[in-house]
Amino acid sequence: MPLAPTLTIDGPGGSGKGTVGRRVAHELGWHFLDSGALYRLLALAAINHGIELEDVARLAPLATQLDVRFVATGGEEDGIILLENHDVTDAIRTETIGNAASVVASNGVVRAALLDRQRGFCQAPGLVADGRDMGTVVFPRAEVKVFITASAWVRAERRYKQLKEKGLDVNLAAVLADIEARDERDRNRPVAPLVPAADATIIDTSSMSVAQVVHDVLKIVASQVSQR
């Protein structure tokens, strides 16, 4: 299935996988797929169109037709995300949209509708794919699989800092409660639950710096991709 070497990075929210994935992709000169952004975009589009988050009959076609553009701005930064020609780069990062994304993502029909779009990112010279089911469902034959985790408390602190830096008015206890509720939903859903792939290397980043994790992941890629 993959057309180019693929590194999957799965893990719970706030584990640092997005930051690590972007840096690793930048170092390798590979493409980057932020699959969580797709679920967030779908949730925002549903809200904008007045579609209930559980209304699968309307969500599935919306997912297939979602008018999204990821505009790279260079370097390892996020770039700009356009939904129906509107810049929603910041709008999709709120906790409200994160929770709404987790609700739409719990449906198998919706997930299937986003599969081809995600697989389309797999192009030369390579892909770093970030999400919950990259190594288990979307790219099961990826060359390298990593599962990045950290304690709920550490993840809540990191997310709290990120949101504060964006100027959002947040409260640490509420962020922790959101993270725990989202973990619970993502881990226990019947389709594509958040679990490490059997062949993934698990990295607990609770007491590691981003630079250390990037270094370790690059080492794993170098050893596993060159063996093929």
Ligand code: C5P
């Ligand atoms: O990673 P992020 O927090 O942006 O993801 C938002 C939500 O989208 C997650 O809580 C999860 O429910 C869902 N998601 C998913 N599968 C992915 C990526 C994200 O179910 N591959």
